[in-house]
Amino acid sequence: xxxxxxxPAKLFDELVDDHGSIRSYxxxxxxxLERLRSEELQQKLRSLELLFLRQGITFTVYGDEQGTERxxxxxxxxxxxxxxxxxxxxxxxxQRITALNLFLYDVYHEQSIIKDKVIPPEVxxxxxxxxxxxxxxxxxxxxxxxxxxxDLIRDSDxxxxxxxxxxxxxxxxxxVLENRAAMKRVFPQLFGAHGVRPxxxxxxxxxxxxxxxxxxxxxxxxxxxxxxxVHNSAYFEHSFLARQMSIEIVxxxxxxxxxxxxxxxxxxxxxxxxxxxxRIDDDFLDPQVFRKDSCLGVAGLVDAVRRGNVAxxxxxxxxxxxxxxxxxxxxxxxxxYLSQEPILDQVPTYLAWRxxxxxxxxxxLPKLVVKAANESGGYGMLIGPTAxxxxxxxxxxxxxxxxxxxxxxxxxxxxxxxxxxxxxxEGRHVDLRPFVLxxxxxxxLPGGLTRVALKRGSLVVNSSQGGGSKDTWVLAS
Amino acid sequence: MERxxxxxxxxxxxxxxxxxxxxxxxxxAQVYWNPVLTATAMQQAFHTLYPQPRQGDAARFLxxxxxxPDSILSCIRxxxxxxxxxxxxxxxxxxxxxxxxYMLVNSYEGAELLxxxxxxxxxxxxxxxxxxxxxxxxTLARDEGWNFLQLGRLLERADMTSRFLDIRSQTNATQPxxxxxxxxxxxxxxxxxxxxxYRRVYGGEIHVPNVVDLLLFSHEFPRSVKHCLRRIxxxxxxxxVTPTGRYSNHCEKIIGALLxxxxxxxxxxxxxxxxxxxxDDLQIQLNQAGQAIFExxxxxxxxxxRHFPRGTRPEAMSDWHREQQQQQQQQ
Numbered sequence: 001x002x003x004x005x006x007x008p009a010k011l012f013d014e015l016v017d018d019h020g021s022i023r024s025y026x027x028x029x030x031x032x033l034e035r036l037r038s039e040e041l042q043q044k045l046r047s048l049e050l051l052f053l054r055q056g057i058t059f060t061v062y063g064d065e066q067g068t069e070r071x072x073x074x075x076x077x078x079x080x081x082x083x084x085x086x087x088x089x090x091x092x093x094x095q096r097i098t099a100l101n102l103f104l105y106d107v108y109h110e111q112s113i114i115k116d117k118v119i120p121p122e123v124x125x126x127x128x129x130x131x132x133x134x135x136x137x138x139x140x141x142x143x144x145x146x147x148x149x150x151d152l153i154r155d156s157d158x159x160x161x162x163x164x165x166x167x168x169x170x171x172x173x174x175x176v177l178e179n180r181a182a183m184k185r186v187f188p189q190l191f192g193a194h195g196v197r198p199x200x201x202x203x204x205x206x207x208x209x210x211x212x213x214x215x216x217x218x219x220x221x222x223x224x225x226x227x228x229x230v231h232n233s234a235y236f237e238h239s240f241l242a243r244q245m246s247i248e249i250v251x252x253x254x255x256x257x258x259x260x261x262x263x264x265x266x267x268x269x270x271x272x273x274x275x276x277x278x279r280i281d282d283d284f285l286d287p288q289v290f291r292k293d294s295c296l297g298v299a300g301l302v303d304a305v306r307r308g309n310v311a312x313x314x315x316x317x318x319x320x321x322x323x324x325x326x327x328x329x330x331x332x333x334x335x336x337y338l339s340q341e342p343i344l345d346q347v348p349t350y351l352a353w354r355x356x357x358x359x360x361x362x363x364x365l366p367k368l369v370v371k372a373a374n375e376s377g378g379y380g381m382l383i384g385p386t387a388x389x390x391x392x393x394x395x396x397x398x399x400x401x402x403x404x405x406x407x408x409x410x411x412x413x414x415x416x417x418x419x420x421x422x423x424x425x426e427g428r429h430v431d432l433r434p435f436v437l438x439x440x441x442x443x444x445l446p447g448g449l450t451r452v453a454l455k456r457g458s459l460v461v462n463s464s465q466g467g468g469s470k471d472t473w474v475l476a477s
Numbered sequence: 478m479e480r481x482x483x484x485x486x487x488x489x490x491x492x493x494x495x496x497x498x499x500x501x502x503x504x505x506a507q508v509y510w511n512p513v514l515t516a517t518a519m520q521q522a523f524h525t526l527y528p529q530p531r532q533g534d535a536a537r538f539l540x541x542x543x544x545x546p547d548s549i550l551s552c553i554r555x556x557x558x559x560x561x562x563x564x565x566x567x568x569x570x571x572x573x574x575x576x577x578x579y580m581l582v583n584s585y586e587g588a589e590l591l592x593x594x595x596x597x598x599x600x601x602x603x604x605x606x607x608x609x610x611x612x613x614x615x616t617l618a619r620d621e622g623w624n625f626l627q628l629g630r631l632l633e634r635a636d637m638t639s640r641f642l643d644i645r646s647q648t649n650a651t652q653p654x655x656x657x658x659x660x661x662x663x664x665x666x667x668x669x670x671x672x673x674x675y676r677r678v679y680g681g682e683i684h685v686p687n688v689v690d691l692l693l694f695s696h697e698f699p700r701s702v703k704h705c706l707r708r709i710x711x712x713x714x715x716x717x718v719t720p721t722g723r724y725s726n727h728c729e730k731i732i733g734a735l736l737x738x739x740x741x742x743x744x745x746x747x748x749x750x751x752x753x754x755x756x757d758d759l760q761i762q763l764n765q766a767g768q769a770i771f772e773x774x775x776x777x778x779x780x781x782x783r784h785f786p787r788g789t790r791p792e793a794m795s796d797w798h799r800e801q802q803q804q805q806q807q808q
Contacts, residue, residue, distance in 0.1 A: 056561060056576050149808065166808035230562040231799040234807035243565040267621055267716055267774060280805045296801050322808075 001033040001041060001077075006425040009416035011156040013427060014079060025082045025475060032190055033077065038423065044186050045420075048074060051185065057178050057236060072175060073468030075419045076187065079430060079450040080194075086474045089152065089160055089434065090444045092344030095334060097148050097436050100167060100321045102337040104144035107320060108135050118336045119329045122353065126404045127326060128374050129168070129319020131282065133289070137306055139315045140213040146313040147206070147277075148436040149173070149448075152344070153414035161412065162346040163431065165330070167322040168314060169279050172449040173202060173435050174237040177244075179449075179471045195476035197446035202435070203244035206277075209439035210245075213311040214274045221274035224248045224264060226255070228280045228296050238279055252280075257300025262310045275311045276301075282316050324373040324407045325351055347412055352403040361408040362396060368408040370395050383459065385411060414459065417470070419452055429453045431461050432472065447472035478575065479630045481552035482606030483637035487513065487644075488539050488549070489599035490668040510535035516644045519547055540598075541582075541591065549602060553579050568616035571609065578605040624712050628770060631712070635705035636763050638692050641668050643756045659683050665692075669700050686744040689752065693759075694743055702759065703739045709766075710736050716774075728769035735762050 008016035015026050022030050036044075052071045081089070106113050107124050108131075114121050124130055149170025151163040180199050184191065207223065214221030227238040229251050242249035248264065255273065256263050263270035278285065284294040289302040304310045320326060328349040331342045350357040350368070361368060365384050372380035382395040399406045416427035434448030450470040451461035461467040491513050514520040514535065526544055527534045542548045557579040560572055581587045581601070591598040610630070617623050645665050662683045666672045671691055679687045695701035710721070710732050719725040724733055747755045 053580060054573055054576060056564075056572065169805070169807055171807035228802040228805040229798070230558065231802040232805055232807065233803070235561070237807075239562070239564040249565050279807065284801065284805065294801065295798055296805070 001036050001038075001420070001425060003030055003034050003418075003425065006418050007427065009427045011413050012154055012158045012415040014154075014415055014417040014430065025080050028192065028194065029078065029080065029190055032192070042423075045076065048076065048182055048186050051182050052178075055178065057175070072463055073452075073454060074179060074182065075452055075468055075470045076183070077418055077420060077425070078183065078190070078471040078473050079417055079432075080473045080475065081432075081447065083475050083477050085160075086446065088343065092160070092162075092342070093148075093150055093434055093436050093444050094442045095338065095340060095343050096150065096162065096165070096330065097145060097438055097442060099330065099334045099337050100148070100165065101142075101144055101438060103333050104315075104318060104321050105142050106337075108137065108144075108317060113333065113336055116336070118332050119326075122404070123323075123325050123329060124320060126353075127320040127323040129282065129317065129323060131317035131320075134317045138308070140215065140308070140311045143213065143438055144315040144318050145321065146209050146213065146315075146438050148438070149433050150436065152432045152434065153347075153412060155412050155414065158415065160344055160432075162330075162344050164324065164327060165322040166433075167318045168281070169234075170433075170435065171234045171237055171279075172433055172451075173445070174240040175469050176435070176445065176447065176449050176472070177202060178240075179469060183471045194473065196473045197476050199445055199447060202445050203241060205437050205439070205443050205445075206241065207245040207247070209437045209443075210275045210277050210313055212439040213313060215308050215311055218274055222264070222272060223275040223277065224250050224255075224273050226250055226252065226276050226278040226280060228284075232279075234279065241277075247277075252294075252296045252298050255298045255301070257298055257304050260300075260304050260307045260309050262298065262301060262304045273310055275313065277313050282319065285312075285316065319374070324349075324371055325353070325404070328407070347409045350408045352399045352406040352408065357408075358399065358403055361399060361406075365392050365396060365408075367411065369411055370399070370406055370408045373405050373407060381460075383411070411459070417450070417452065419454070419468075419470075421454070421456075426456065428456070429459055429461065430470070446474035478553070478556040478606050478609055479633040480547070480637070481549045481556065482603050483633065484517070484539060484547075484549045484552065485599040485602040485606075486668045486670075487517070487637075487641070488536055489596060489603075490664050492536060492595060512644045513539075516640045517547070519545065522547075536595070541588075550582055553582055553602075563622070566622045568612070570612045570616050574605065574609045574612055578602070578609075581605075621716060624716050625774070627712050628709060631705040631709045632763065632767050632770075634700055635702045635709070636760065636767075638669055638700050638702050638705070639756050639759050639763070641665050642689065642692055643753060643760075662688050671698060671700060674698050685752075686748060689744045689747050693747065694739060703736070706732060706736045706739060713770075726769075726773045728766055728773050731762065731766045731769050735759075735766065 003022075006015070008020070015022060015030070017023050049071065052074060057072060103113065111124075113119050114124060125132075145167040147170060149166040149172060151166070152160050153163050154160055176199055210223045211221055214223075223245070224247055225238055225242045225245075227235060227249055229235070232238070239249055250264060254265055256265060256270065258270075262273045262276070264273050280296050283290045285297045286299060286302040287294045287297055288299045290297070301310070302316070305312055305316065327346070328351055331346065334340055334342045350361050352358045352361055361370070365382075366387070368384045370382040370384070382391060384392070387395075395406075414429055414431060417430045418425040419428040421428070430450050430452050432448055432450050435445040437443045437445075450472045451463070452468045452470055453459055453461045453466070454468045455466055458466070463469075491510070510530075511520065514523050517539075519539070522545060523530070523535065523538050526542070527538065538545055539548055541550045543550060545551060553575075557575050560567060560575045564572055578601075587598070590601070613623075613626065617626070642665065645661055662685065663672070666675050666683070666688060669692060674695075674697075675683075675688070675691055678691065691698055691701060693702045695704060696707075698704060710729075713729050713732060714721050717725045717729065719729065722733075724730040
């Protein structure tokens with residue numbers, strides 16, 4: 001690999017500092033990669049690709065009839081996060097999930113944050129994922145978000161900023177584990193004396209988190225993973241996690257609710273289920289309570305949850321916390337509940353439902369990124385600087401029609417990382433999604449998923465829109 | 478997987494025979510493929526897709542045509558899709574094998590192999606399927622998953638063995654030529670990997686009743702219909718923990734009755750009745766057994782009608798299901 005020809009990003013480059021020299025914690029790996037001959041590298045890349053193909057590590061792109069299944073592109077140059085930086089991130093993430101869980105408990109109980117006028121009622125009650133039916137309902141250990149995937153980016157000064165929280169069904173952790181396994185197999189010599197913190201305890205930690213919320217402190221609960229089914233884009237991850245945790249993976253039709261309990265159908269009769277790690281939306285969980293036409297859920301499930309006979313992770317109604325409008329109030333939440341200053345900063349956000357913000361957004365549309373409040377996966381998004389006149393007009397209309405549904409942020413030119421493109425190293429934008437588990441203790445998986453926007457200059461890292469990923473190394477010291 | 482293997486066996490042997498036929502000044506290719514298509518119940522689909530079939534169309538239709546839901550390619554795709562949905566239940570090695578075969582038949586190399594050496598292509602599919610069975614045997618825990626896998630495989634095998642026999646039973650009437658007949662029955666035996674077993678039991682000469690005896694009634698030969706049924710009966714009883722000789726559900730009853738019939742009859746009854754009529758009957762009952770197993774263990778009564786009015790096409794239901802699965806946000 002030729003590092004000499006690498007042209008670092010003008011703004012923040014993960015590899016090269018302001019003075020043009022390679023950052024200290026990248027030096028050893030840079031040397032090793034430089035020594036790799038091109039044929040050797042090509043051969044290793046081929047075996048990586050084959051490894052992913054053979055394992056079937058793929059995702060599905062909807063609305064694409066031909067070749068709906070794709071391998072998630074993987075870049076072999078790992079992203080390195082030094083120990084001290086990680087400590088800062090970890091503390092910030094723990095602070096954030098703590099505040100979000102307190103917020104969720106509050107809005108489904110006393111609602112003091114609204115009474116104290118820290119957050120306007122419209123923000124909470126207007127969120128499409130707010131579940132008024134669950135006000136006053138208790139959840140095990142008063143915890144709502146058990147698994148959180150928080151997206152971070154680095155701005156031009158290298159500061160880590162929170163871009164969004166994913167507190168419903170965050171996905172991508174299987175790629176973290178598979179990327180690491182593939183790197184260890186194909187590039188064992190790179191690890192050397194780095195002291196890379198392992199990630200493979202995640203399935204055990206996730207299982208412990210799920211067992212932690214079992215009803216009546218059952219020491220030996222039956223935990224299952226509820227998947228929408230094979231046609232879902234993340235099905236690989238569902239079956240992967242179930243396998244790693246040695247729990248059953250079920251679809252709604254495999255479960256049945258009777259007299260306030262949930263059971264799994266087996267050929268030998270029914271078996272009671274205690275904890276459900278669900279990967280389907282609230283709306284589809286129970287046709288008796290939410291969408292009547294759902295064929296993925298279990299009729300009577302919500303009743304069993306209310307009676308405390310079965311626990312759900314994540315709890316119902318967490319979507320109000322990762323709503324993009326609520327996001328703007330998370331720093332205020334942290335101050336309100338924890339009396340602390342936020343450890344991690346976030347991106348300034350304009351809310352279209354506030355008149356002065358709406359005016360600013362409409363006047364500055366070409367300079368802003370506009371996002372729908374409840375979309376994910378890079379859908380429902382406008383990137384002002386690269387948008388066409390027609391797209392700008394489309395979003396202008398949308399914002400005027402449904403102001404509560406849109407937010408805008410300045411374009412953050414987030415950091416770049418050297419990435420192998422046609423055999424040459426080029427800078428590509430990267431983000432980071434660490435995974436946080438809220439159980440007996442709060443655990444943050446060291447590193448997380450580094451996603452790369454493979455198109456030059458692109459800021460969209462989503463796998464459905466041409467993104468790839470990298471192994472992420474957190475150093476032990 | 479088993480179906481892909483059997484189809485590969487069928488097409489391979491058919492193409493081979495076709496070469497023999499032509500050298501013997503035998504049948505016109507089309508007349509020749511018809512019984513094959515009829516026996517596999519694909520004739521109508523074939524004629525819809527190829528109103529004026531040319532040489533090679535039938536083989537293409539059976540092998541790589543994606544529009545044919547029962548082509549070898551489609552079977553392998555479906556097998557892989559099924560494996561994907563139960564990956565937590567099968568071993569990594571099983572997945573690797575099935576996935577590798579899928580990738581091969583979908584690759585340029587696969588297409589090239591089929592064009593250059595069809596025999597090697599079919600060989601490859603047969604070997605891969607057998608390897609898969611071996612890997613399964615060596616790596617899969619003997620739990621319910623194993624039992625159901627065996628059920629599917631054995632049912633498919635019993636069905637296909639009877640279909641192989643049926644192909645000859647149909648050409649038989651129009652083919653009085655003794656040399657050709659020997660050749661064709663030999664081919665049936667080879668398609669079932671039964672040639673060596675046959676020679677060991679009956680010697681070198683091929684007689685139809687002996688072939689029927691081996692492929693339908695043999696107690697020992699693993700691809701014989703009776704052997705498959707006996708294993709299915711055992712597996713079903715193992716799943717429901719019912720003592721042998723009794724039945725606890727509809728599928729056990731059907732299989733038990735069928736097994737009893739095969740146990741107390743032989744080639745003379747078949748030849749009296751007429752081979753084709755006998756096989757037709759047998760296939761209907763095998764289908765009923767498969768349906769009964771599906772209804773007992775897979776389909777949950779009452780589930781289907783919950784969201785759909787009676788008479789909704791199954792495809793419409795599964796499209797709807799798929800759409801909802803895709804709607805679930807994975808953030």
